[in-house]
Amino acid sequence: MKELSLHILDIAMNSVKAGASLIEITLTEAGGVLTVTVRDDGAGMTPEFLATVTDPFTTTRTTRKVGLGIPLLKLAAEQTGGTFAIESAPGAGTTVTTAFHTGHMDNPPLGDIAGSVMSLIQGSPDIDVVYTHSAPAGEASLDTRVLREALGGIPLESPDVLLWIQQTIEEEERSFQP
Amino acid sequence: MKSIEDLKKIREETLKNINLRKEDNDHAVRVVVGMATCGIAAGARPVLAACLEEVRVRNLADVAVTQTGCIGVCRLEPIVEVFTPGQEKVTYVKMTPEKARRVIAEHVVNRQVVSEYTIGAAE
Numbered sequence: 001m002k003e004l005s006l007h008i009l010d011i012a013m014n015s016v017k018a019g020a021s022l023i024e025i026t027l028t029e030a031g032g033v034l035t036v037t038v039r040d041d042g043a044g045m046t047p048e049f050l051a052t053v054t055d056p057f058t059t060t061r062t063t064r065k066v067g068l069g070i071p072l073l074k075l076a077a078e079q080t081g082g083t084f085a086i087e088s089a090p091g092a093g094t095t096v097t098t099a100f101h102t103g104h105m106d107n108p109p110l111g112d113i114a115g116s117v118m119s120l121i122q123g124s125p126d127i128d129v130v131y132t133h134s135a136p137a138g139e140a141s142l143d144t145r146v147l148r149e150a151l152g153g154i155p156l157e158s159p160d161v162l163l164w165i166q167q168t169i170e171e172e173e174r175s176f177q178p
Numbered sequence: 179m180k181s182i183e184d185l186k187k188i189r190e191e192t193l194k195n196i197n198l199r200k201e202d203n204d205h206a207v208r209v210v211v212g213m214a215t216c217g218i219a220a221g222a223r224p225v226l227a228a229c230l231e232e233v234r235v236r237n238l239a240d241v242a243v244t245q246t247g248c249i250g251v252c253r254l255e256p257i258v259e260v261f262t263p264g265q266e267k268v269t270y271v272k273m274t275p276e277k278a279r280r281v282i283a284e285h286v287v288n289r290q291v292v293s294e295y296t297i298g299a300a301e
Contacts, residue, residue, distance in 0.1 A: 001218065001219050006204050006219065006223065009213075009218055009223060010215050010219075012219045013213065013214070013215075013218075013247075014235055017247075024220075057181060065270045067215075068216075069215040072215070072219075102201075112223070113225055115224070115227055116223065118227075119213070119223050119226055119227070119245075121227070122230065122243075122245070123213060123244070123245035130182065146182065147185060150182045150185040151185050151186075151188070151189050152189055153195070154188065155209075156190045158188070158189070158192055159218070159234035160188045160192070160234070161185065161188055162230060163234065164180060164184055164185060164188060166227075166289050167180055168180040171179065171180055
């Protein structure tokens with residue numbers, strides 16, 4: 001995957017599958033390190049499954065025996081000299097935390113994060129998503145719970161709402177990205 | 179600058195149009211984009227975005243764009259399936275945003291299958 005935002009979308013899909021009602025995507029930039037956290041309140045994993053989850057031959061799928069999302073993200077982070085960690089317990093949700101050294105030549109660009117957040121909301125409009133990207137120069141954020149309140153029953157997946165979500169994040173990201 | 183106030187305007191506009199939309203639901207066409215790891219890595223996100231944009235711009239109120247997991251032929255991703263009531267499902271493979279726009283225009287709107295992009299043509 002060429003963009004970090006694609007990894008983020010892919011990992012958040014695991015939270016959807018885990019039956020989460022809230023997914024928090026948090027990006028924090030400080031001192032040349034970008035920390036990406038995807039936290040959910042889904043089903044969580046047993047210690048046994050958790051221990052094997054970075055293995056490409058571990059998956060919940062039954063159609064075949066490979067699952068590449070987590071291993072690919074781990075590799076992407078470690079290639080920059082960064083780190084990967086995953087915490088989970090049954091009933092307590094899952095938190096995936098990765099750190100990227102942004103100055104490293106193998107650091108993937110963030111890419112279209114607005115597109116990733118919009119796609120996540122479009123595919124799972126019943127799940128709440130909180131996106132926060134904070135950097136020394138500014139912050140971008142979106143909370144579907146606030147959106148829902150303003151929309152009063154109009155679904156998040158309405159075309160005009162999705163466009164608003166995409167454009168709002170793009171605008172906020174541009175306000176502090178070099 | 180975008181604001182929450184925009185959403186309230188969207189709400190009012192949507193409520194005005196909502197009654198017009200309900201009646202057509204029986205004729206709904208479903209456009210399904212594969213969004214598992216394989217699809218995302220192959221470029222499904224911009225394909226999904228193109229489908230959504232076409233549906234919005236053309237105001238296709240009776241067309242639903244949805245996502246699914248791995249369809250099973252990862253090497254042919256991005257994959258888009260079009261479900262039309264009373265007709266067999268059509269599977270489009272190796273999609274791009276440009277191809278997706280053509281599928282919306284020719285298949286979803288004009289009901290002409292774009293044969294050259296189908297899985298049958300690829301295999």
